[in-house]
Amino acid sequence: MNVTDALPAGAAAGACDRLTILVAAFDEAQSLPRLHPRIAAVMAALRADGIDARVLYVDDGSGDATWEVMRALAADDPRVALLRLSRNFGKEAALTAGLDMVETGAAMILDADGQDPPELIPQFVAHWRAGYDDVHGTRLSRDGEGWVKKSTAHLFYRLMQRLARTPVPADTGDYRLLSPRALAALRQLRERQRFMKGLFGWIGFNRIAVPYQRESRIAGRSKFSLWRLWNFAIDGVTSFSTAPLRLATYVGGLTACGAFVFALWIICKALLFGDRVAGWPTMMTVILFLGGVQLVALGVIGEYLGRLYEESKQRPLYLVQDWRPAGSGSDDASA
Ligand code: UDP
Numbered sequence: 001m002n003v004t005d006a007l008p009a010g011a012a013a014g015a016c017d018r019l020t021i022l023v024a025a026f027d028e029a030q031s032l033p034r035l036h037p038r039i040a041a042v043m044a045a046l047r048a049d050g051i052d053a054r055v056l057y058v059d060d061g062s063g064d065a066t067w068e069v070m071r072a073l074a075a076d077d078p079r080v081a082l083l084r085l086s087r088n089f090g091k092e093a094a095l096t097a098g099l100d101m102v103e104t105g106a107a108m109i110l111d112a113d114g115q116d117p118p119e120l121i122p123q124f125v126a127h128w129r130a131g132y133d134d135v136h137g138t139r140l141s142r143d144g145e146g147w148v149k150k151s152t153a154h155l156f157y158r159l160m161q162r163l164a165r166t167p168v169p170a171d172t173g174d175y176r177l178l179s180p181r182a183l184a185a186l187r188q189l190r191e192r193q194r195f196m197k198g199l200f201g202w203i204g205f206n207r208i209a210v211p212y213q214r215e216s217r218i219a220g221r222s223k224f225s226l227w228r229l230w231n232f233a234i235d236g237v238t239s240f241s242t243a244p245l246r247l248a249t250y251v252g253g254l255t256a257c258g259a260f261v262f263a264l265w266i267i268c269k270a271l272l273f274g275d276r277v278a279g280w281p282t283m284m285t286v287i288l289f290l291g292g293v294q295l296v297a298l299g300v301i302g303e304y305l306g307r308l309y310e311e312s313k314q315r316p317l318y319l320v321q322d323w324r325p326a327g328s329g330s331d332d333a334s335a
């Protein structure tokens with residue numbers, strides 16, 4: 001179906017809907033100057049279609065010239081708003097900060113590295129106008145990413161689908177449009193351990209996927225090393241599933257059953273053949289095995305306990321160093 005067919009009559013003619021394109025950037029000084037012209041072209045096209053499109057760049061505590069690049073972009077373009085966090089809080093917090101700033105209209109989340117093509121935004125908008133609240137890009141292919149990243153990502157999404165009761169669509173990242181009511185819902189979720197893909201799924205509403213080809217980065221390197229991805233995966237699983245805790249219970253139960261059978265066998269053996277002191281290797285094996293199982297179970301409990309501890313501190317999710325609404329130009333007061 002051609003999605004533009006679904007536009008409500010008069011959508012383009014009358015009301016002017018606001019769309020904020022949200023881009024979180026961490027050390028993206030090289031990518032942003034290449035990305036912005038593409039976004040600007042899309043914003044112009046959207047305006048012709050009756051959409052008041054703006055862009056909000058969030059500097060997630062970059063160590064390079066990202067903030068200077070952003071200020072230069074905002075000085076030249078009154079549709080650009082800027083937000084700078086006080087340090088690097090991570091992508092999830094940077095996105096939360098940006099979404100918190102979107103007061104009216106919908107928000108469209110893009111990566112700063114051009115991997116999520118801005119040219120597809122009109123398709124997302126068409127779905128929004130047709131009544132969808134969460135229009136998410138689903139990757140058909142991932143260019144420029146190694147097989148390790150592709151296969152671990154593939155595995156992770158499948159695992160999440162099995163473990164979590166919250167729907168987390170496969171091969172779907174943060175590239176998505178959220179309607180005003182989806183944004184309002186999301187703002188109510190203030191948990192500290194933020195796994196955005198899960199939170200997007202949790203809120204529900206009308207959802208639709210837009211298939212797309214994920215391009216290579218236009219510049220720079222990925223900020224997500226395999227180790228960071230591994231930790232991210234643990235965050236994802238622990239914030240949306242307690243299955244690992246239950247698994248610990250099952251493993252404990254199975255081990256206890258095994259131990260019972262083993263004990264019966266030892267007793268029978270002792271009764272039938274007498275109790276000669278033997279079985280040192282067996283004993284060591286059992287002790288080490290049980291010790292290992294117990295430590296793993298403790299570790300799993302620790303993962304959840306640690307997160308509970310983080311949550312109980314009730315710290316803010318991010319701190320803002322600088323906020324420049326669209327149209328505030330090159331004001332240097334708080335630079
Ligand atoms: N990013 C961020 N804060 C971070 C790490 C990344 O805002 O601490 C941004 C980054 O600038 C980019 C997006 O998140 O716009 C995705 O990051 P990246 O391209 O490194 O991840 P990948 O696409 O390789 O998963």
Ligand code: MG
Pocket residue numbers: 111113115217222
């Ligand atoms: Mg990227």
